[in-house]
Amino acid sequence: SKKNTDTRATSICCYCGVGCGVLINKEKNGSITVEGDKNYPVNKGMLCSKGMNLHYTVNDKSDRLLYPQMRYNKSMPMQRVSWDEALDRTAAVFKTFINKYGPDSVAFYASGQCLTEEYYVINKLIKGFIGSNNMDTNSRLCMSSAVAGYKMALGEDCVPVCYDDIELADLFYVTGANPAWCHPILWRRVEAHKAANPNVRLIVVDPRVTDTCAIADLHLQINPGTDVTLNHAIGRVLIENGDIDAHFVQNHTEGFEKYSALVFQRTVAEASRICGVTESDIRLAALYIGEAKGFITMWTMGLNQSVVGVNKNLSLINLNLITGHIGKPGSGPLSLTGQPNAMGGREVGGLANLLPAHRDMNNPLHREEVQKFWGGTTINPKPGLTATEMFEALNDGRLKAIWILCTNPLTSMPNVRMVEEALKKAKYVVVQEISNKPETLQYADVILPAAAWAEKEGTMTNSERRISYLNKVVEPPGEALPDSEIICRFARKMGYNGFDYKDAAAIYAEHAKLTAKTNIDISGLNYDILKENRSVQWPYLKKRYIKDSSRLFTDKQFYTPSRKARIHAVPDEFTSERADNDFPFILTTGRIRDQWHTMSKTGKVNKLNQHYQQAFVEIHPDDAARLAIGEGEVAVITSRRGEVHVKVRLSAQIKQGVIFLPMHWGKILGNDLNRANNLTNDIIDPISKEPDFKYCAVNVVKF
Numbered sequence: 001s002k003k004n005t006d007t008r009a010t011s012i013c014c015y016c017g018v019g020c021g022v023l024i025n026k027e028k029n030g031s032i033t034v035e036g037d038k039n040y041p042v043n044k045g046m047l048c049s050k051g052m053n054l055h056y057t058v059n060d061k062s063d064r065l066l067y068p069q070m071r072y073n074k075s076m077p078m079q080r081v082s083w084d085e086a087l088d089r090t091a092a093v094f095k096t097f098i099n100k101y102g103p104d105s106v107a108f109y110a111s112g113q114c115l116t117e118e119y120y121v122i123n124k125l126i127k128g129f130i131g132s133n134n135m136d137t138n139s140r141l142c143m144s145s146a147v148a149g150y151k152m153a154l155g156e157d158c159v160p161v162c163y164d165d166i167e168l169a170d171l172f173y174v175t176g177a178n179p180a181w182c183h184p185i186l187w188r189r190v191e192a193h194k195a196a197n198p199n200v201r202l203i204v205v206d207p208r209v210t211d212t213c214a215i216a217d218l219h220l221q222i223n224p225g226t227d228v229t230l231n232h233a234i235g236r237v238l239i240e241n242g243d244i245d246a247h248f249v250q251n252h253t254e255g256f257e258k259y260s261a262l263v264f265q266r267t268v269a270e271a272s273r274i275c276g277v278t279e280s281d282i283r284l285a286a287l288y289i290g291e292a293k294g295f296i297t298m299w300t301m302g303l304n305q306s307v308v309g310v311n312k313n314l315s316l317i318n319l320n321l322i323t324g325h326i327g328k329p330g331s332g333p334l335s336l337t338g339q340p341n342a343m344g345g346r347e348v349g350g351l352a353n354l355l356p357a358h359r360d361m362n363n364p365l366h367r368e369e370v371q372k373f374w375g376g377t378t379i380n381p382k383p384g385l386t387a388t389e390m391f392e393a394l395n396d397g398r399l400k401a402i403w404i405l406c407t408n409p410l411t412s413m414p415n416v417r418m419v420e421e422a423l424k425k426a427k428y429v430v431v432q433e434i435s436n437k438p439e440t441l442q443y444a445d446v447i448l449p450a451a452a453w454a455e456k457e458g459t460m461t462n463s464e465r466r467i468s469y470l471n472k473v474v475e476p477p478g479e480a481l482p483d484s485e486i487i488c489r490f491a492r493k494m495g496y497n498g499f500d501y502k503d504a505a506a507i508y509a510e511h512a513k514l515t516a517k518t519n520i521d522i523s524g525l526n527y528d529i530l531k532e533n534r535s536v537q538w539p540y541l542k543k544r545y546i547k548d549s550s551r552l553f554t555d556k557q558f559y560t561p562s563r564k565a566r567i568h569a570v571p572d573e574f575t576s577e578r579a580d581n582d583f584p585f586i587l588t589t590g591r592i593r594d595q596w597h598t599m600s601k602t603g604k605v606n607k608l609n610q611h612y613q614q615a616f617v618e619i620h621p622d623d624a625a626r627l628a629i630g631e632g633e634v635a636v637i638t639s640r641r642g643e644v645h646v647k648v649r650l651s652a653q654i655k656q657g658v659i660f661l662p663m664h665w666g667k668i669l670g671n672d673l674n675r676a677n678n679l680t681n682d683i684i685d686p687i688s689k690e691p692d693f694k695y696c697a698v699n700v701v702k703f
């Protein structure tokens, strides 16, 4: 109640990339409650089930790590130590490895849930001072295909639209996404807009009938992995119908001739057979696009998490480009970011192939600029190990030490049993965590307790380039510290200068300065402005001569050298694992409505566990009948990499021959048979290095 409320602070929900504004009320007894912020432009007071229950995760400290722990060798038990002991020893071990095996023998594996300031200091530490680019995050498993797609098509990793374009669009093409469950508040805006405007249309592309399809005018239930073929076929029909924007294509794009020649190599009838949707539905989709005045494409993991994820992204962005639906109200590509701050992480260069402010690692001038700014060591031109590559390198001994923070790879990585083997072999594992639950802790040599959401301040950037400040409201429990503080203390133990920040605002100021004169320039931004304005979208220059930054490319000038957007003629090749007699089903994985990632937070909330209480597999009733498995019976699912035993849910809403497993469950009391990623394949997209989570061959039998 208001009477008991002590203070009230603004923040942002720490789950998905929608980035809803939250008000945190601190009660007199020290606990918190949350409510949606009515004044925040993204959600206008709304929160989804996960956001509404955020306070439980803060108030319930029962699983929190409270103090640093360490073991001196693998056969010794963990013991409580001081921060100094833990960090002194870790610095000594890191120095030994770096001296003996070189800087690339150590790595940091972080998270799209880190705050921007945290990303910044880790990136600075390893790239600018240790001299390795071995810093990657779980954003590699999430958005890296979209990053590459944007960069190749538009010359920059940028979402050109803003959420307010939703209310200006009259056609949404949602593909490889179930925003009704995974980006709920953004989806409420689409639903409300469509309900109020009967002319607004929705096309959904998904191998499953999801809740997102409930309001669809057209659902293309494609065969998994055939997205490029479908998008090309739609492109072909648009060209045939004369429904492209010839003036825009001519003046503001390059590559159209090659693209046009390519898409005409396959007939619509052929595409229809490959994709498993009717020719008339493909033509209808193209017709809707041709008639649209405002056309927004939306996508997420269904396109990104693929061995051809970049091609899928490019084939989709092509539809915006050939129709000229970009840089104008209600039009453009809108990738739905999975995590709350994958965008902020990229802004500071927090991936193994990036430098701060989206600078290129392979550009010597960019490397020199950053190196001079940081005043550390020479920046290595060679990209570092990406997420899956790090664990391969631990397995074969190239990598000696890994520092894992804010993520739970033993549930979330593909081919996860291999990852577990890798952690067993690692010489030194640091786990920086809030909870005592993640399985990674079992392999840790050092455990560092971190502060959680609302226990530290910092910034995040959501899917529409909106940067927001998150307040600290409560003290972290025990000796837990903010992640940036832990990293800075460690850097000082390593003897590096430049990690003596007064506070998070000072880290942010340094980051902002380093963005000057780049496409993502926020050199005019600081904590005072963020606190006063609540949020701003980038770019945000020192001299505010730039016009409104809510929508990019309104001048049709793209970030490529020619200033033209690039239409890429990407092949529709198939390079996933093929189903065969031994493994005849296709497995696709995904989320459920009320859980977040590996459940270390949402799994604590009783209300959220009611939706689905345990892992399950969704199978088409005809497939189940052939296998003689009934509803609720246990199925044994095997792939070339592992097995899973879970209860069956029959669903006519999935294609025959395809099964679906939620990705949230990990090991439970030593039993890993609920873990979907035992089965998934760790082959990766050659450009984005994102794994093929949405497609692998499996067998299903009754237990």
Ligand code: SF4
Residues within 6 Å of the ligand: 013, 014, 015, 016, 017, 018, 019, 020, 043, 046, 047, 048, 049, 050, 051, 052, 182, 183, 184, 185, 186
């Ligand atoms: Fe949080 Fe996303 Fe739900 Fe908004 S939609 S409340 S950001 S989980």
